[in-house]
Amino acid sequence: xxxxxxxxxxxxxxxxxxxxxxxxxxxxxxxxxxxxxxxxxxxxxxxxxxxxxxxxxxxxxxxxxxxxxxxxxxxxxxxxxxxxxxxxxxxxxxxxxxxxxxxxxxxx
Amino acid sequence: xxxxxxxxxxxxxxxxxxxxxxxxxxxxxxxxxxxxxxxxxxxxxxxxxxxxxxxxxxxxxxxxxxxxxxxxxxxxxxxxxxxxxxxxxxxxxxxxxxxxxxxxxxxxxxxxxxxxxxxxxxxxxxxxxxxxxxxxxxxxxxxxxxxxxxxxxxxxxxxxxxxxxxxxxxxxxxxxxxxxxxxxxxxxxxxxxxxxxxxxxxxxxxxxxxxxxxxxxxxxxxxxxxxxxxxxxxxxxxxxxxxxxxxxxxxxxxxxxxxxxxxxxxxxxxxxxxxxxxxxxxxxxxxxxxxxxxxxxxxxxxxxxxxxxxxxxxxxxxxxx
Numbered sequence: 001x002x003x004x005x006x007x008x009x010x011x012x013x014x015x016x017x018x019x020x021x022x023x024x025x026x027x028x029x030x031x032x033x034x035x036x037x038x039x040x041x042x043x044x045x046x047x048x049x050x051x052x053x054x055x056x057x058x059x060x061x062x063x064x065x066x067x068x069x070x071x072x073x074x075x076x077x078x079x080x081x082x083x084x085x086x087x088x089x090x091x092x093x094x095x096x097x098x099x100x101x102x103x104x105x106x107x108x
Numbered sequence: 109x110x111x112x113x114x115x116x117x118x119x120x121x122x123x124x125x126x127x128x129x130x131x132x133x134x135x136x137x138x139x140x141x142x143x144x145x146x147x148x149x150x151x152x153x154x155x156x157x158x159x160x161x162x163x164x165x166x167x168x169x170x171x172x173x174x175x176x177x178x179x180x181x182x183x184x185x186x187x188x189x190x191x192x193x194x195x196x197x198x199x200x201x202x203x204x205x206x207x208x209x210x211x212x213x214x215x216x217x218x219x220x221x222x223x224x225x226x227x228x229x230x231x232x233x234x235x236x237x238x239x240x241x242x243x244x245x246x247x248x249x250x251x252x253x254x255x256x257x258x259x260x261x262x263x264x265x266x267x268x269x270x271x272x273x274x275x276x277x278x279x280x281x282x283x284x285x286x287x288x289x290x291x292x293x294x295x296x297x298x299x300x301x302x303x304x305x306x307x308x309x310x311x312x313x314x315x316x317x318x319x320x321x322x323x324x325x326x327x328x329x330x331x332x333x334x335x336x337x338x339x340x341x342x343x344x345x346x347x348x349x350x351x352x353x354x355x356x357x358x359x360x361x362x363x364x365x366x367x368x369x370x371x372x373x374x375x376x377x378x379x380x381x382x383x384x385x386x387x388x389x390x391x392x393x394x395x396x397x398x399x400x401x402x403x404x405x406x407x408x409x410x411x412x413x414x415x416x417x418x419x420x421x422x423x424x425x426x427x428x429x
Contacts, residue, residue, distance in 0.1 A: 029249065031245070031249070032245075032246050033147070033151040033152055033168070033169045033245065033246065034145075034151060034152065034243070034246060035246075036151075036169070037144075037145075037146050037147070037151070040188070060249075060250075061249075068250065072238050072321055072322050073237070073238075073250070074237060074238050074239045074241070074247060074250045074251075074322070074323070074343065075236070075237040075238075075241045075243070075246060075247040075250065076246060076247065078237050090237070092236050092237030092238075093236070093237065094144050094145060095144070096144055096190050096206050097206075098206055098207070
């Protein structure tokens with residue numbers, strides 16, 4: 001599913017993987033139709049920002065804690081941008097690639 | 109100036125993809141621009157039980173994937189991307205894409221569909237993704253064992269309410285009238301479902317709690333008595349209909365009072381060479397199969413139009429707008 005440039009985030013590795021730098025997290029699930037539309041955009045961003053930002057995906061089915069408890073995710077796709085572990089941006093629903101890129105750029 | 113394309117189609121729901129299929133088979137080498145909500149509203153559904161030919165139903169996203177592949181099999185070119193502006197005042201027409209690229213075309217089929225309406229009470233949008241949703245199949249999962257509400261009284265509202273009973277502990281339907289607009293079969297299903305209850309003659313005036321960033325309750329006003337009631341719950345699904353995606357065309361194409369594109373004699377708009385199909389021009393039927401049917405009409409209308417335009421359309425005297 002995810003290319004090797006995309007970090008797979010889980011409840012157990014999340015803090016370690018997101019504690020420094022700029023991180024985009026795509027909260028998704030298999031059953032979510034619109035998430036399939038965001039997926040190729042996130043893959044492109046992983047290539048565009050390689051070495052500059054971490055692009056991660058987190059499956060909300062497999063990770064019951066962090067998405068819903070820490071980020072209050074109640075709908076997907078939801079994208080968040082973190083800087084040094086701190087939540088900076090939240091984007092709910094579908095968005096064009098340029099808009100997502102702009103949110104990453106803001107914090108680089 | 110020769111146009112890049114004979115036909116460009118904007119939108120990738122059943123209308124757009126059927127137009128792509130037909131224009132591809134007519135050797136018009138169509139370009140279809142998918143748009144951000146690619147695949148259209150069926151991408152947000154589960155089982156589609158009224159698409160003819162599928163006795164046992166078909167999953168909405170699967171149906172759209174099949175339509176897309178079918179159109180591509182006959183040579184339709186489908187690109188991701190969003191249209192940010194159009195110029196329909198000069199010929200060939202110009203389409204600007206989000207990444208800055210422009211495409212010119214002799215004819216245009218608009219199949220941009222419609223998107224879910226919000227309550228427009230402020231708090232609903234602010235809690236979007238944090239308990240307020242317009243997509244039960246996307247977000248129902250987050251409400252396992254929790255009480256939620258569905259706002260609306262039509263078929264989509266009943267469909268969502270029934271679907272959401274898989275997850276929610278209770279589904280309260282909130283409707284402005286004292287009877288449902290939904291079809292008899294959907295009403296029967298909803299009334300028979302023990303997990304669904306109804307608050308009639310009422311509208312949602314506020315979703316709480318914006319400050320906390322999560323849904324804790326809704327304030328409902330009874331339209332007959334004016335009484336306000338606070339209903340504690342964890343989620344709100346809005347199913348009050350759709351608004352047509354016609355922002356791009358305002359001022360260039362005739363729209364009706366609700367923003368729908370006005371069509372005549374099939375799929376013709378008031379601009380010769382511009383055709384419209386699907387929910388963007390239909391606030392009555394709004395079915396996948398009628399959208400597909402009108403996509404076919406638009407393709408045939410575009411084909412006839414292209415057969416009859418003069419060779420050089422760039423001369424000013426040829427401009428019809």
